Amino acid sequence: MFFAVQFHFLLLKNIQIMKIIHTIKELRQWRQSVQSVAFVPTMGNLHAGHLALVQRAQSEAEHVVVSIFVNRLQFGQGEDFDRYPRTLEQDAAKLRDVGVAVLFAPDERELYPNVAQNYQVEPPHLQNELCGAFRPNHFRGVATVVCKLFNIVQADTACFGKKDYQQLAIIRGMVDDLNMPIKIVPVDTGRADDGLALSSRNQYLSATERAEAPRMFQQLQWLAEQVRGGNHDYVALEQAAAAELTAHGWQVDYVEIREAGSLNVARLGDKNLVVLAAARLGTTRLIDNLEFQAA
Template sequence: MYIFHTISGLRAWRKTAGIVALVPTMGNLHEGHLALVREARRRSDAVVVSIFVNRLQFGQGEDFDRYPRTLQEDTDKLHGEGVAAVFAPDEHELYPHVSQDYNIEPPHLQNELCGRVRPGHFRGVATVVAKLFNIVQPDIACFGKKDYQQLAIIRGMAADLNFNIEIVPVDTGRADDGLALSSRNAYLSESEREKAPQLYAALSRIAEQIQMGSRDYVRLETDAADTLHRNGWQVDYVEIRHADTLTVAHVGDADLVVLAAARLGKTRLIDNIEIHLDKKTI
């Protein structure tokens, strides 16, 4: 497995790598990341995993400085998964002029859901992913569905900017108790970790009620948020959206996604569940 810290080194290798799949990460890899790698391997000749903690997607007061950086452990895991190359640039390599004067500006969706409480986050995500697409020139890029809003924005960017890249969504990895796998789960205290599956449980109840015929989406959202609040969560949002467009869901939509973000103590968790209704029953 090659480990590249420079753009020039990665680009020279890329010329003879065949069909390449990219898995962009910020490192501190867990089983969810490795599931992305396995899907990427299944679809390509060579997998490139990028490891870069991107300052542009962190807001003021967020956890950029304390975000776990575990490059040696990460490369050991990736070697075991048969990854062809790791791209792990330092900040100066990816942002040589310190500031990024030219950014990718996503549409209004960037200011909704997570974007309401993390202004500028999706601009930073879209900008670094566009840079990685340009550097790696992958044929395929794999993204986890846990970051559902991010996936929607990346799909839209790839289509509108004519990136000749297949964007592959991969199902959310979960612990045995349902908690979505995330590097930030390590921030949870023991008692918080015990409560953390409540987020997935709240979304599951909404999905079950919709499948049973409930269409009062506002009430379902409010009830779920109230339940989480009573259990000690600080809720950013619980919302039911159209699965493809992430516009507000309407009765009659067959493909839905329920998304939520909430904090336990200082740790912010996100999750979602897709719902696919039989059009005959709507």
């Protein structure tokens, strides 16, 4: 009798049909019917990096909700909001295959019914540093939509990739500072065999650019190796890594060594460091980062 019940339960779990939900109302109704939920917010066009987030989420809760929403608020003028790849059908198939409970795919009117988002989450000055210096209002848009999604999904846990390291820091800061009842789980960056960080924007790269792209991560590794080897001239190291990229046709936004927890500018004595970079190959902007320990 006991085994029969167990077996039945497992069977039900395996044949769980993924729901695709488009409205906040329906999502809230579903939420009331389940206990623990882990959440993975995305902009779609899913790759192995996203699926690693889902896998991690599945280890955190009984049900996983993945959202797909290309958030206009976080794109600046002249950025790729319009051409950002929208591939809902293929994304849904991938999520169904890995056993996601709910794909939440609201349209713009559902999340921004007044067109303007009148109330926003305002992050501190970090929002204007690193990528924020090149993408005005980007992190305010990220924080605001994530706040909205957290309030809608009411998950116990949310998983974010370390690929977007500054985004992760801002989400963690927001959750902490606004006492949001959710646990944030960081997940390591997925990489191609040659080291290139997985990103939806990689598909914009020409074959030549794709061959060049792994140099960014190689430079981050080189820089971390230098610091671990005792070179503490952070400014010179940042400049050397940037110059190497520039020499190979990159337009570098920044290469910066920061304290990993706060993202403050790294100072001698800081142990936990991260080096972050952003640069363009042609019209495609790539970012990456690498955590490391000072010697």
